[in-house]
Amino acid sequence: MKSMAQVKEFNLIIAGIGGQGNLLASEIIASAAVREGHRVRVGETFGAAQRGGPVASYIRIGSEVYSPIIDPGRADLIVGLEAVETLRNAFRFLRPGGAVVMNTRPIVPVEVSMGLQKYPSPQEIIEALRRIGAEKIIHFDATSEAERLGMALVMNMIMVGAAAGSGLLPISTEAIRQVITERLAGPLLELNLKAFELGLEKSRSQ
Amino acid sequence: MSRRWVPPYALNEPGRRVLLLGNQAIARGFLEGGGQVASSYPGTPASEILETIADFAEMYGIYAEWADNERVAFEVCSGASMCGLRTMCSMKHIGVNWAMDPLMHVVLRNPPGGFILVSGDDPSQHSSANEQDNRFLARAACIPCFEPSDPAEAKEMTVKLFEVSEAYRLPVMLRVTTRLCHVRGDVVLGPINMERRKGKMAEDISWRKIPRLTGLERIPPHKPLHDKEEKLREAAENLEWNRVEATGGERLGVISSGVSYNYAKEAISRLGLEGKVALLKLGITYPLPEKLISNFLSGLDRLLVVEELEPFVELQVKAISKEANPKVEIYGKFDPSRKLIPREFELNTFIVSNALAEFAGVPKPLLPRRGAELQEIGKMITPRGLTMCAGCPHRATGYALKQALRRLKIEDYTIIGDIGCYGMLSYPPLRMIDTYLGMGSSVGVSQGCARATGSMAIGIIGDSTFLHAGIPGLISAFWNNTKIKLVICDNMATAMTGFQPHPGTGVTAMRKQGNKVKIEDIVRGIGISCLEIIDPYNVSDSIEAFMRALEFDGPAVVISRRICATEAVRLARRQGVRLEPYAVDPERCTGCRTCINTFGCPALVYDPSKNKVWIDTTLCMGCGVCSQICPFQAIGKRG
Ligand SMILES: Cc1ncc(C[n+]2csc(CCOP(=O)(O)OP(=O)(O)O)c2C)c(N)n1
Ligand code: SF4
Ligand code: SF4
Numbered sequence: 001m002k003s004m005a006q007v008k009e010f011n012l013i014i015a016g017i018g019g020q021g022n023l024l025a026s027e028i029i030a031s032a033a034v035r036e037g038h039r040v041r042v043g044e045t046f047g048a049a050q051r052g053g054p055v056a057s058y059i060r061i062g063s064e065v066y067s068p069i070i071d072p073g074r075a076d077l078i079v080g081l082e083a084v085e086t087l088r089n090a091f092r093f094l095r096p097g098g099a100v101v102m103n104t105r106p107i108v109p110v111e112v113s114m115g116l117q118k119y120p121s122p123q124e125i126i127e128a129l130r131r132i133g134a135e136k137i138i139h140f141d142a143t144s145e146a147e148r149l150g151m152a153l154v155m156n157m158i159m160v161g162a163a164a165g166s167g168l169l170p171i172s173t174e175a176i177r178q179v180i181t182e183r184l185a186g187p188l189l190e191l192n193l194k195a196f197e198l199g200l201e202k203s204r205s206q
Numbered sequence: 207m208s209r210r211w212v213p214p215y216a217l218n219e220p221g222r223r224v225l226l227l228g229n230q231a232i233a234r235g236f237l238e239g240g241g242q243v244a245s246s247y248p249g250t251p252a253s254e255i256l257e258t259i260a261d262f263a264e265m266y267g268i269y270a271e272w273a274d275n276e277r278v279a280f281e282v283c284s285g286a287s288m289c290g291l292r293t294m295c296s297m298k299h300i301g302v303n304w305a306m307d308p309l310m311h312v313v314l315r316n317p318p319g320g321f322i323l324v325s326g327d328d329p330s331q332h333s334s335a336n337e338q339d340n341r342f343l344a345r346a347a348c349i350p351c352f353e354p355s356d357p358a359e360a361k362e363m364t365v366k367l368f369e370v371s372e373a374y375r376l377p378v379m380l381r382v383t384t385r386l387c388h389v390r391g392d393v394v395l396g397p398i399n400m401e402r403r404k405g406k407m408a409e410d411i412s413w414r415k416i417p418r419l420t421g422l423e424r425i426p427p428h429k430p431l432h433d434k435e436e437k438l439r440e441a442a443e444n445l446e447w448n449r450v451e452a453t454g455g456e457r458l459g460v461i462s463s464g465v466s467y468n469y470a471k472e473a474i475s476r477l478g479l480e481g482k483v484a485l486l487k488l489g490i491t492y493p494l495p496e497k498l499i500s501n502f503l504s505g506l507d508r509l510l511v512v513e514e515l516e517p518f519v520e521l522q523v524k525a526i527s528k529e530a531n532p533k534v535e536i537y538g539k540f541d542p543s544r545k546l547i548p549r550e551f552e553l554n555t556f557i558v559s560n561a562l563a564e565f566a567g568v569p570k571p572l573l574p575r576r577g578a579e580l581q582e583i584g585k586m587i588t589p590r591g592l593t594m595c596a597g598c599p600h601r602a603t604g605y606a607l608k609q610a611l612r613r614l615k616i617e618d619y620t621i622i623g624d625i626g627c628y629g630m631l632s633y634p635p636l637r638m639i640d641t642y643l644g645m646g647s648s649v650g651v652s653q654g655c656a657r658a659t660g661s662m663a664i665g666i667i668g669d670s671t672f673l674h675a676g677i678p679g680l681i682s683a684f685w686n687n688t689k690i691k692l693v694i695c696d697n698m699a700t701a702m703t704g705f706q707p708h709p710g711t712g713v714t715a716m717r718k719q720g721n722k723v724k725i726e727d728i729v730r731g732i733g734i735s736c737l738e739i740i741d742p743y744n745v746s747d748s749i750e751a752f753m754r755a756l757e758f759d760g761p762a763v764v765i766s767r768r769i770c771a772t773e774a775v776r777l778a779r780r781q782g783v784r785l786e787p788y789a790v791d792p793e794r795c796t797g798c799r800t801c802i803n804t805f806g807c808p809a810l811v812y813d814p815s816k817n818k819v820w821i822d823t824t825l826c827m828g829c830g831v832c833s834q835i836c837p838f839q840a841i842g843k844r845g
Contacts, residue, residue, distance in 0.1 A: 017590070019772075027225070027390065034225045034392050041356075042225075042390035045332050050627055050702070051772060051825070052808050053592040064475065066356075066468035068389040071556040073573050084588045091583060107822070109590050111634060113802045113812035120586050128583045143824060152824045185211050 007038060007170045009062040011070045012163070015089040016081030017107055019051030021156030025079070026057035028160055028183060032175040033061045043068030052107070054085055061170055079163045081142075081156065082107050087125050096133035101162045101203065103155060105143035138166055138206045145198060154188075154195035161199020173200065216262040220397040228386040231357035231393050232324060233258035235364025236294050237266060239320070240399035243286035244270040245279040247674065248703035249298030250333035251387035252326030256296055257706070260715040267402055272706055272715040275645075275674040280305035280323070287317035287377070289405030292368045296324035299338045300644060304675075309347050313376060314427050318408045320368030321377040323349070328384050329514045329552035335625070335644070337550065339515035344379040344492050348431050350438050351379045351492040352447070353464030357391040363447065363489070365396065370441075374434050381491075383514065385465045385552060439493040447489020448498060452480055456505050458566055462512040463488040463519055469558040470512045476559055477568055494522050500530035510546065510565045511538035514553055537565055592630055596809035596822075597771035597829035600628040600695050602742035604636045605805050605835070606766075607664070607693060610752030619662035620655040624648040624676075626668035627702045627770075628695045635806040639666065646675025653679070653688040662756070664691045669725060670700035670708040677728060683761045684732050691755055692763045694725060697770040705773055729763045736762035743768055745834040775827050786843055787826035788833055792818050794840035801832045801841070 012029070016022045023044060030042045043058040058070040075093040080086020080102040090100055104122045111117040120128070122139075129137050142162070146155040157180065164173045177196065184192045214224035215234045226234065232255050236244060244263075246256035260270040273279035276297045283295040297305065302325050309323070325343070328334040344351035352367060354360035363380060371378045442448070452474060460483055462470040467487045474483055486502045488494070491513075503509065503526070511520040520538040527534050537544040546561035547553065556571065563570040594601050611619060623629045623639035624647065632639035643651055648665035649672075656663035667676050672694050683690050700706040707713035712722030729737050736758040738751040748766070755762040769777075778785050787809075797817035802810050809825035810832060812818075821832075821841075833841040 019595070030390055031225045034223065040225065040390070040392055043385060044388045044390070045384070050592060050598075050630070051595040052590075054590050064472075066471050067555045068356075068385050068391075068465070068468070069552075069554045071554055084590070087583075088587050088590075091580075091587060107808075107825070108811050109588060110593060110802065110806045110808050110810075112588060113799070113810060113819075114635060114806070115812075116634065117588050118586070119588050124586065128586065131580065131583060147824075183211060 007062040008064045009060070010170050011075045012059040012077045012079065012169070013070060013075050013089050013093055014057045014059065014079045014081070015085040016055055017051070017085060018053045018055050020081045021153060022055045022057055022081060025156040025160050026059055028176060028179050029163065029169070029171065030059050031183070032171045032179045035175050035179065036171055038170070039063055039065055041065050041068045054088070056089055077101070077163065077166065077168050079159055081159055083122060083125050084119060087120070087128055090129055090132055090134060094132055094134060097135045098133070099136040099166060099168055100129050100134045100138070101159065101166055102137065102139040103142035103159060104139050105141050136166065138162060138203050140202055142199065145202070146195060149191060149195055149198070151191060154191055157192045157195035158199035158202070161196040162203035165200040165203025213261065215258055216265060217395060218398055220395055222395045223392055224395060225390050226357050226393045227254060228357045228360055228382065228389050228391070229254035230258045231361040232296070232364050232380070232382070234393070234395070235361040237262065237268070237398055238361070238396045239365040239368040240292050240401050241294050241368065242268055242291040242402060243283060243293040244268070244296070245273045245282040246296045247273055247276045247279050247301060248700050248706040249301050249326065250703055251328055251384040252296045252298045252324060253703050253706065254387070255324060256715060263716050266398065266400070270715050272708070274709055276301035276304040277308060281308050283321060284308055284312045284317065286405065287312070287319040287321040288315060288411050289407050290319045291403055291405045292320040294322045294324060297326065298334065299325055299327040299340050300334065300336065302340050302343050306343065309377070313347050313349060313431055315411055316375045316408070316430070317377070317411070318372065318375055320371040322364065322367050322371060322380055323377050324380045324382060326382055326384070326387050327515070330384070332384050337515055339518060340379070341381055341491055341518045342516065344381065348435050349377050349379055350490060351381050352490050353381050354386060354489065355464055355467045355487070356386070357389060358393045359447065359489070360386060361393055374438060376434055381464070383465055383552070435493055439496065442490050442493055442495035443497050445490055445495070448487065448495055450484065450486050450502060452483065452485040457507040458482065459484040459486065459502060459506045459508070460510045460512055460562070461486045461488065461499070461502070461519060461523060463491050464514070466512045466514055466553055466558070469553050469555045470562070472555040473559040473562045476555065476571065477563055477566070479562070479566055479568070483562070483566060488519065491519050494519070494526070496526050499523060499526050503527050503531040503534050506531065506534050508535045508537065508565065510562065511536065512547060512553070512558055512561070513538070516549065591633060593633060593808055594627055594630045595771050596807050596825040597774070597827040598627065599697055599742045599766065599768035599771065600631065601636070601805065601807065602745065602829070602831045603693065603695055603748070603766040604628070604631040604638055606742060606745060606748035607752050608636060608638055609749045610756055613749065614753055614756055616662055616756060619664060620652070620659060621664045621666060622648040622652045622655065624665070624667040624671050625702070626671050626695070628666050628668060631666065635803050645671055646679060649676045649679025649683065649690070649692060652690045652692070653683055656688055656690050662691070664693065666693045666695065669694060669696040669698065669710045672725065673709050673723065680729070680734070680763070681732055684734055687760060689760055692761070694763060694765045696725060696765050696767040699770045699773050701770045701772070705770065725765055729765070734761060734763050736760060738764045740764060740766050741768055742766045743829050743831055745831060771827050771829065785828040787821060787823040787828050788830060788841055789821055789844040790819050791840050791842065792816070794838050795819055796838055798837065801836050805832060805835050807832055
């Protein structure tokens with residue numbers, strides 16, 4: 001883990017599609033960063049309520065951070081909740097030597113099913129991420145893991161866990177755990193914490 | 207009722223540092239500034255302001271509501287302000303177009319209660335159909351325009367702007383953009399202002415005071431307004447939100463405002479230009495602090511103005527420079543030979559770094575890679591646009607309408623869409639909307655098309671949009687007997703902007719039961735005799751109802767009523783009900799893809815290796831429409 005106090009600029013993108021819980025994931029990571037005394041900016045593009053469109057949250061942590069947007073080629077870490085969305089964001093934003101944590105489960109646009117577009121295979125995506133310059137790639141089917149826990153929706157917390165498990169966040173795992181405990185207090189807390197720990201393990205073991 | 211988690215914006219813990227969304231910070235500023243009445247109509251990127259206020263309203267004795275449209279919201283706030291209460295009216299940029307009429311009048315009335323109009327502009331059109339720079343509307347109305355640069359400053363400004371507004375007895379505009387509204391940043395909570403005034407129409411409201419405007423001594427009503435503007439121009443000199451940063455640059459300077467300031471600041475440090483370029487940050491962009499700017503200009507050879515959308519500050523600075531320093535060269539976006547900043551879309555540090563590098567004559571920052579060999583990776587990234595959700599009732603409505611047109615062999619028709627999720631009927635596979643303009647315009651535009659073409663013209667509008675702006679259009683169609691067909695997609699929500707309630711739901715912003723407006727009563731009340739009400743999940747009945755409406759010789763309305771699928775999923779989850787997904791029987795599926803090619807629910811996925819369709823159970827919400835469309839009865843409930 002990086003030393004807490006002197007982060008100047010750490011850029012993280014959480015990429016996915018509407019309905020996957022992207023915003024909650026980013027709110028949790030950013031709140032944990034604020035709790036640890038960092039300067040934080042999160043830029044989000046949401047607005048369309050529908051499920052299925054691309055959604056990306058830009059999380060910027062550090063003393064030299066002002067802009068809420070991450071510039072092309074400056075992301076240190078991309079957490080992708082969906083396979084092609086991971087690649088889309090990595091292609092534009094990942095810095096050479098950056099890292100990727102990816103849910104490999106695809107959500108296929110209707111144009112693909114209609115035969116108007118192609119959707120790349122997981123192998124092609126991982127290969128492409130390498131060629132873009134990703135140094136560390138952690139990947140697994142987080143949706144299946146979530147389904148095994150009994151609720152596909154907690155995939156986002158598995159991915160927050162996986163991001164923490166990568167060891168790259170300038171935030172302690174404990175701070176994230178605390179924020180989840182407060183923010184998600186209620187009947188689903190236990191399941192969400194379980195999902196978080198599962199992601200942490202998955203990521204550490206890769 | 208005790209709540210499990212008190213959101214940070216509602217905490218009464220002055221001094222605590224929390225993470226807030228820009229919109230939440232503005233709402234918090236309303237609370238700390240003693241706001242008492244808030245009214246709004248949903249619109250991205252501004253919606254969460256009113257939602258946040260409504261969330262803590264009861265706790266702190268505040269009134270917050272959704273109005274039926276922005277004009278009404280603005281009038282509600284005008285009334286509250288004229289009766290002496292602090293009030294806020296928030297809306298997206300184009301909402302201000304609707305509020306413009308009452309705004310142009312209330313500025314003449316001397317309203318005593320602090321009155322903040324929040325305009326949420328949307329550079330890059332993240333969730334809008336146009337870009338529009340509402341600073342010009344502030345100027346047109348002669349009200350000051352403030353632009354915060356981050357959530358913390360937005361909260362601070364909101365608190366103070368109540369005082370500014372009261373000092374001048376004039377509404378003020380807080381102009382924000384998507385990258386302020388939807389940005390989270392650290393904010394320090396301040397104390398909550400618990401002063402609660404009792405409203406009363408002010409004695410000296412100008413209409414009461416000014417005598418009948420007749421005869422020779424007629425006082426121009428705009429004179430006091432213009433005097434206020436002059437005083438505001440003076441006052442702008444000493445605002446804490448304007449500041450000269452990064453001095454030391456004697457010959458090169460940058461002026462920036464609002465969110466753009468962040469990009470300018472990062473660009474200066476990224477290019478190592480600290481100490482070489484002076485930076486003036488503006489928190490007010492109308493009227494401008496002329497002396498401050500004159501002083502700033504006086505030592506400069508060249509100036510770069512960094513702002514989003516129109517050259518609003520740039521043009522004013524150009525005028526100031528005529529006196530202050532006629533030799534200074536002004537770069538920005540107005541003068542074609544000095545254009546370094548685009549006029550379209552939002553900025554970022556990369557764009558501003560490039561502009562600044564050229565301006566300062568230093569090497570431009572490079573993108574780290576993107577050699578030609580990587581371009582093929584770019585090509586393999588599947589494009590993904592917006593789409594209606596799995597199970598969306600609008601898709602079923604569109605399908606039934608299209609089938610009805612086909613069965614009646616009507617080929618010559620125009621379909622005008624409107625603002626809402628059903629606008630996505632224009633994408634594959636349905637592709638059935640020719641065009642659309644702003645809120646409610648499907649009703650009027652379709653009448654123009656009907657008159658122009660003499661053939662079938664159909665409008666498709668949502669429940670919230672119909673109630674916002676569609677009713678006068680329908681009255682006009684009935685009055686003139688223009689034979690349009692209007693489809694009202696009643697999904698019992700303002701879905702696109704985040705599922706806010708509207709008059710047809712009867713629920714208020716503060717989650718109270720108000721009175722329910724019945725859309726069919728309005729339609730019938732107008733006098734429309736051909737009215738069909740359908741459930742779009744029942745495909746064959748819907749097609750038949752559409753056929754009747756299309757064949758009717760006169761204006762006809764079809765109300766397609768079914769709760770928004772995403773709301774339905776959420777409700778079911780809350781009630782602990784499981785919505786059974788559907789499944790495809792691979793024995794029966796022939797791979798014809800009729801379900802995908804004519805209907806296209808995103809939960810239907812084609813597997814080319816097996817030449818079969820399967821249903822993604824993480825998306826399917828069990829509406830059952832696809833099972834009525836499959837020609838081989840291959841789709842049914844699981845298990
Ligand atoms: C003047 C104006 N105000 C607000 C908006 C924001 N807006 C976008 S879609 C929409 C309405 C959506 O409601 P509805 O018509 O019921 O359709 P739904 O999305 O529920 O399908 C609104 C208010 C706008 N585009 N223009
Ligand atoms: S949010 Fe509701 S109305 Fe909008 S596309 Fe989704 S299901 Fe349809
Ligand atoms: S039942 Fe069919 S149409 Fe409805 S959501 Fe499921 S897959 Fe889509």
